[in-house]
Amino acid sequence: MSEIDSYLKNHESLLYTYHITPEIKRIADKYGFLEYMVERYLEFLGDQTEDFLSSCSLPLTKSIRCNSLKVNCGELEKRLADRGFSLTKIWWSRFGYRVEKSPPRPSLGATVEYMKGFYYIQGEASMIPPEVLSPREGELVLDMASSPGGKTTHMAQLMNNRGTIVAVEKNPSRLRKIKSNISRLGVSNVVLLSMSGEEVSRLGMEFDRILLDAPCSGEGLIPLDPSRKTKTAPEDLKNFQRTQLTLLVSGFRVLRRGGFMVYSTCSIAPEEDEVIVDFAVKYLGMKVERIHGIPGERGLTSFKGISFSPELSGCIRTYPHLQYTEGFFICLLKKE
Amino acid sequence: MRKVRTEQFSRALHEYGCDRFPANFELYEIGDIIYGTMGDPNILEGIMRRDVKVEMIGLPLLLRRGRKLVPLLALGDYMAKSCSHRVRLPDRIIEKILYGRTVTVKETYNFRKGLLIDGHSDFVAFITLRSRKKGTEIIPDLDIGWYLRAGG
Ligand SMILES: C[S@@+](CC[C@H](N)C(=O)[O-])C[C@H]1O[C@@H](n2cnc3c(N)ncnc32)[C@H](O)[C@@H]1O
Numbered sequence: 001m002s003e004i005d006s007y008l009k010n011h012e013s014l015l016y017t018y019h020i021t022p023e024i025k026r027i028a029d030k031y032g033f034l035e036y037m038v039e040r041y042l043e044f045l046g047d048q049t050e051d052f053l054s055s056c057s058l059p060l061t062k063s064i065r066c067n068s069l070k071v072n073c074g075e076l077e078k079r080l081a082d083r084g085f086s087l088t089k090i091w092w093s094r095f096g097y098r099v100e101k102s103p104p105r106p107s108l109g110a111t112v113e114y115m116k117g118f119y120y121i122q123g124e125a126s127m128i129p130p131e132v133l134s135p136r137e138g139e140l141v142l143d144m145a146s147s148p149g150g151k152t153t154h155m156a157q158l159m160n161n162r163g164t165i166v167a168v169e170k171n172p173s174r175l176r177k178i179k180s181n182i183s184r185l186g187v188s189n190v191v192l193l194s195m196s197g198e199e200v201s202r203l204g205m206e207f208d209r210i211l212l213d214a215p216c217s218g219e220g221l222i223p224l225d226p227s228r229k230t231k232t233a234p235e236d237l238k239n240f241q242r243t244q245l246t247l248l249v250s251g252f253r254v255l256r257r258g259g260f261m262v263y264s265t266c267s268i269a270p271e272e273d274e275v276i277v278d279f280a281v282k283y284l285g286m287k288v289e290r291i292h293g294i295p296g297e298r299g300l301t302s303f304k305g306i307s308f309s310p311e312l313s314g315c316i317r318t319y320p321h322l323q324y325t326e327g328f329f330i331c332l333l334k335k336e
Numbered sequence: 337m338r339k340v341r342t343e344q345f346s347r348a349l350h351e352y353g354c355d356r357f358p359a360n361f362e363l364y365e366i367g368d369i370i371y372g373t374m375g376d377p378n379i380l381e382g383i384m385r386r387d388v389k390v391e392m393i394g395l396p397l398l399l400r401r402g403r404k405l406v407p408l409l410a411l412g413d414y415m416a417k418s419c420s421h422r423v424r425l426p427d428r429i430i431e432k433i434l435y436g437r438t439v440t441v442k443e444t445y446n447f448r449k450g451l452l453i454d455g456h457s458d459f460v461a462f463i464t465l466r467s468r469k470k471g472t473e474i475i476p477d478l479d480i481g482w483y484l485r486a487g488g
Contacts, residue, residue: 070413079456109484110484112427112430112431112434112454112460112480114483114484115434115480115481115483115484116458116459116460116480117483140376140379161374162374163375163376164375164376164379164380165375166383169391175391176487177487179391179392179396180483180486180487181487182392182395183395183396183408183409183410183483184409184480184483184487186395186410186413187394187395188361188372188373188374188375188394188395189373189374189375189394190375190392190393190394191373191375191380191383191390191392191393191394192390192391192392192393193383193388193389193390193391194389194391195388195389202386202387202388203382203383203386203388204382204386205379205382205383
């Protein structure tokens, strides 16, 4: 049995056994969520659970990332203000803005500035992983799950189009979107490969930094897509876990010593977040680098009777009821 | 996939009033598209030697259509800065063109292929110009509205 198999097997009964009480049934019914989901929320959100559940029915403030490769951000603010948009800078982000007010027309995705590639429409929390990874000009960077390219193009901005980003995407039908975004945003340092992230060792390279924005259940995106309240079964989480661990190990193998990896998901499921990062710490010997200067809750150090490495409090989680963003998990890891 | 030199594309761009290749990129040809990048050539060549499916290297700049070469939107930004066949029109006319419409303006021009720019001097479309009795008909060949219509 592989290390990943035995790791999953060891955790399976604790992670996937649920005790559904009448109170859980009541809450699940009231908010339209599956019962097992609510059982978990009560475990890691405690008395904030209902705040969280009700916040999932409220719209999130839209946000954009100014594309400094093509426009001066002050100039973009001015041009969008002329069209009736009012933007406020996201304080911790280099290029992010909240869109506080929009005109009836044009929509945010149909302005001439959008077509010119002056900005990318992106959830606020999605802007955290590239900022935390912070790739520099001239480095060799790997993006292991890249389409539609929100974070790839953000990293290109941080690198000022210098150095190289190798972006990998497994699903051929999702290549068109990332290609269009790379072209629209004027990103010239990306090599896009149609392959699965598990195969990156075939490239025969070592990377300075790696982004693993892993395929996941999307349990953080419920405010944007209510169908996710009932879409994911525990069996699906198991499948995602396996993919996430396999990608993590593949990435680890091609990361140079001293190099950094960001593991992120748009999911608040500990099964897809801390459980994966704990494997990186305990089985791969990676170190968690504590994230500072970005709003978020601390990573969990235990869940359903499983104790994670205390370092995991250095990771961050975001929630719609606390940070007013989509739910996200972000962790910065170092290969020693 | 292979590395190619900028000189062979100069002629295609000449009809837009470009006297040299408008951007400082290394060029690579994949299928019928010529891509340009500032990525590290040693790394790119390393990848090319592997058995992997490269979808793009940097920006898509030119498309081979039969024996012709057609410039693509990402190259338009660079061409609008350094080539001479520029046509500047007011934003309300530009809007029509972004909806795919042909417009007629009273000005005359002495070229047939041009780069349409807006009041901020930003590239908006590749155009064909046709002389008409009362001015010039402007026909969009490829405009940035493509990103909404087909970009996905
Ligand atoms: C969460 S999305 C990535 C979002 C992207 N990083 C962004 O910021 O725009 C995950 C992507 O990974 C792709 N994917 C799924 N399994 C994969 C695998 N094994 N290897 C590489 N990509 C994979 C999916 O098709 C999807 O496009």
